Amino acid sequence: MQITPLNPEDPLSLGDFELLGRIGQGGMGQVFLGESLGGEPAAVKVIKPSVVDSQSRQRFAQEIEVLKTIWGPRIAAFLGADSEAEQPWLATEYVDGPDLARHVKTRGPLPSVLTAALGAILAEALSGVHTQGLLHRDLKPANVLLGPNGPKIIDFGLAAFTESSLSLTAPHQVVGTPICMAPEQAAGVKPLTAAVDVYALGALMLFAVAGHYPxxxxxxxxxxxxxxxxxxxxxxxxxxxxxxxxxTGMLAHGAENRPSLTEVVQQCRSVIEAQGMKIAQARRRLTAHTVERRQHRTAPADSVPTVAWPAPANDTAVMEISPAQLETPADVPTVSPPLAETAPGSSAAASSAPAHADAPGVTPAEPGGDPAGARHDRPGPGHRPPTDRPRAPEPTHTLRHSVQARRTAQRLRTAYAAKAPF
Incomplete structure (x- = not known):
């Protein structure tokens, strides 16, 4: 998941959560990456000031109460909230991964066995929600995050108690996402039943396996x-x-013709077992398949960098430095300096040199100074030859290296500084 820096008008903290960057936004609010006092990452949802009114606060307070009620390994956990603050906010567990919609659009649909595993996982999670007397009412690919520990359901902003007469919508008013909405929900029928989430799960599974909606x-x-x-x-x-x-059954027009969530789990298991696989094995394969492989690219100097959690918000994106930029022999592998808290040229940057001591053309240092037979490469273009002037003393905190190791470290610092956006 990509995180962009905070805007100047963004708050720096909400409650006990420090805000580190922006995760995403919608019509009602903004979602930030936050961190608790104890270092726990969180997704902090904030209502936009332009839409804060009594009704939005009431709906936000209902979402908070819903999240306090439900729990489970496939539900993003509730961490804190304040619906009465000047900027109402809600913090939930941060899931480091793309949503299902993004995954399918960028990497294509899932195989049928993995779609069945996804269906079984989400059906079981929704069953737990229904046990608490709740409906999600807005299940869709964008509300399923594919984290390193498997999929998790988020955004219970439209969740409703199945037996409650309390409603924040007027009669026949429809709220939700039409592409995954059950016919009775789209028609404004009330009260709704658990069958609306079965239909939405069927639409989600259809998108996962075929790349389109009903x-x-x-x-x-x-x-x-x-x-x-x-x-x-x-x-x-x-x-x-x-x-x-x-x-076909899950997307039936009549709610009474759809299977229960328990039947959905059983049929998903049958699909998996028919391919000679156990459900636990299919779940592991799903997670392995959907874990996003982050590719760090060098951003243009004038662009706004994005950082991947858990790097602090003031870190820069990882930058690739090639052997040509270091002017090293062609057989030296590509060097990717790690993110550092210190500035380029500091002891932290210099300490990367020992990692290249075993590279071709580099002789490891011996105690007491340079080895007698140390090999020195031809200086690169623009390199100033050494003079007879005495060398400045090494800082006491810097490790001693061979001449070639110091040269490599200097080239690393130069190349890193040229690419750093600061």
């Missing part, structure tokens, strides 16, 4: 029309044969 159109209004029309069947093109019966 109904797609140019405008949300047209999507609502297709979803609520009993004569328009969901588009199941691209769905593997082993998942087609399950998704």
């Amino acid at each position: 109904h797609q159109a140019a405008t949300p209004y047209m999507v609502f029309h297709l979803v609520t029309d009993p004569g328009t069947a969901p588009d199941l093109s691209g769905v593997p044969d082993d998942l087609a019966p399950l998704l």
Whole structure:
């Protein structure tokens, strides 16, 4: 997950959470990467000042109460909140990974066995939510994060108590995402039942395995029309044969025709076991498949850098330095200096030199000074030859190295400084 620096108008802290960077934003608010006093990372959600009113505070307070009620290994944990603050905020567990929508768009749909594993995991998590008398009501690929420990469900902002008469929406008012919305929810039917989350999970699994939703159109209004029309069947093109019966049932127009979440888990297990795999093995493969491989690229000097957690917000992006930039022999492998808290040229940068002491053309230092047979490479272009002037004394905190090691360290510092955005 990419994190951008804070804007000048952003708060530096909320409650006991220090804000380190921006994670994302939506129509109602901004999500920051925060850190607790004890160093626990958190996703801190803040309502935009322009939309703070009594109704938004009431809805935010309801989301907080919902998160206090539910728990589980597949639900992003509640960490803290204040709905009465000048800027209402809510902190939940930070999940280091992309959401399902981003993963499918960048790396393509999941194989059927991994989609079945995802379906079983999320169905079991939703079942726990329903046990608490709650509905999610807005399950979609963007609300499932694929972290290093598996998928987790986020954003219970539209969650509602199934037996509660309290409603923050007017009669027949529809709130949610139409592409994953059940027909009865789109039609404004109340009260809703657990079947709406079954339909949304079916739409999510369809997107995961085929890359599209049950109904797609140019405008949300047209999507609502297709979803609520009993004569328009969901588009199941691209769905593997082993998942087609399950998704057909989950996306049935009538709520009474959809399977329960327990039946969804059982059918997902059957798909996995038919391919000679156990459910636990499929879950591990899903996590391994969806873990995002971060690729650090050198950002232009005039661009705003992004940092990958857990690097502090004031760190720079990792920069690749090639052998050519170090003017080392062609067979020396690429050097990628690690992020450092100290400035380039300090002892921290110099300490990277020993890592290259075994590289071709470098003779390790011996106690007491340079080895008698030390090998010296031809100086690169623009390199000033040594003079007879006495060398300045080495700082007491700097390790002693051979001449070649000091040369390599100096080139590292020069190349790193040239690329650093500061």
